Amino acid sequence: MFNLLGVPPQVLFGQLLLGLINGSFYALLSLGLAVIFGMLNVINFAHGALYMVGAFVAWLLLTYLGLGYWWALLVAPTVVGLVGIALEKTMLSRLYKLDHLYGLLLTFGLALIFEGAFRHQYGVSGQPYPIPDALKGGQNLGFMFLPNYRGWVVVASLVICFGTWFAIERTKLGAYLRAATENPTLVQAFGINVPVMVSLTYGFGVALAGLAGVLAAPIYQVSPLMGTNLIIIVFAVVVIGGMGSILGAIVTGLGLGMLEGLTKVFYPEASNIVVFVVMAIVLLIKPAGLFGRER
């Protein structure tokens, strides 16, 4: 048995993997927040709650309809996306001309309502969600044991994140989105229905949160509070990456997850605050965030 920097490799790589998993969720969630903030200028506090709703939709599908994980991957983001579009159409769209604070307050209130409703119905103890059969078991990599499902989560979120990045930065549809983020009035004056684009963008952003919720269900338990626990860190990730920066959200999410994992190995006491320490340092040195542009 050899040691790496004074710790056994199983411990080091185990924590790094855990960090990578957490980082995948940070990346997926902060990506959605970045897309929404860029287009709507709304800091979507309901993001964590909608992630929880995504996980619950998966659990409800399985419990009451017998529809398994793969169906949930399709249905839950769709449901969450449609809920998001309805929220945007009926409530958020009325706030764009007001201060940012109102959007934040509204979405914070919505988050409390969602969480309260699920807590009332299902209590605070988590509901277990099984790993799908195809992804049970694991691989012995020699230096560590990799459970198949965790490997799948990392790969799936990387594919989704970079797919989203590609769609926004390299396609025609993404060009509309970037242009409308910069100057919605002019894009509308070219004949594009910007309000519909805004609704769809919000729907897409929260659908990513719903999808993350399904991915998370077999790892963490399905609980009304699962979003609250995560969202504070995700907001820190967004601030570090730079508000509204797509690439920043992805890279920072994964990076900070790993950093957290490493901190757990070398100085466990600091693992809960390391993200916030990084945030404070980044804000001091580069207030717009690592990938953010000064406005």
Added chain:
Amino acid sequence: MPDGAITKTAMLEIADLHAFYGESHVLHGVSLEVRQGEVVTLLGRNGAGKTTTMRSIMGIVSKRSGSIRFQGTELVGMAQHRIPRLGIGYVPEERGIFSSLSVDENLTLPPVVKDGGMTVQQIYDLFPNLKGRGSTQGTRLSGGEQQMLAIARILRTGANLILLDEPTEGLAPVIIEQIGVAVRALKARGFTIVLVEQNFRFAATIADRHYVMEEGHVVDMIPNDQLDANMDKLHTYLGV
């Protein structure tokens, strides 16, 4: 469309247009008409309502009353994104080149709304400066090139009425000359153009008629061939 032919019927008819920014009443009964194939300028001092007239046509200023008819269709009350789809292209004063888009992406952003738009090759022939710059970030172009790009991207869409808001503002004389050549080429192709200008010497080289605006309405109309005879009057209007 016949080359440069001016027909008798109005393509754009504005009657008693009032427009508001919030509580402030900016246009007080603007009336004018533009016939197909014409180049018409709106002249006037700063704050006379020239830009607001254009923004009202596009529906960007949404609080408006009166009538704006384009090829017989009423634009007041129409959803904002439908107006450009009738075939009206807008080149804003601030040019509106997107910094997060490349030159190519800027050029191809506005959707094609009608058949008969210019091809990218024809656009490059008109504005050779844009050729080979496709992957450059839009806002890295010089001011003149950005103006060319702002006009160029409308030409692809098939819009047959073009609203040009101060295309020469802040540009060097040699660039203004190039923009003038391009606008004349567009007129020869049969485009109808409404031009806001402070620089009436430039306007005189391309326009058929000039509307003079003051304090939110049209006070005079001067055909270009009578410009010399009306020079004193124009100087008074513009305060130059």
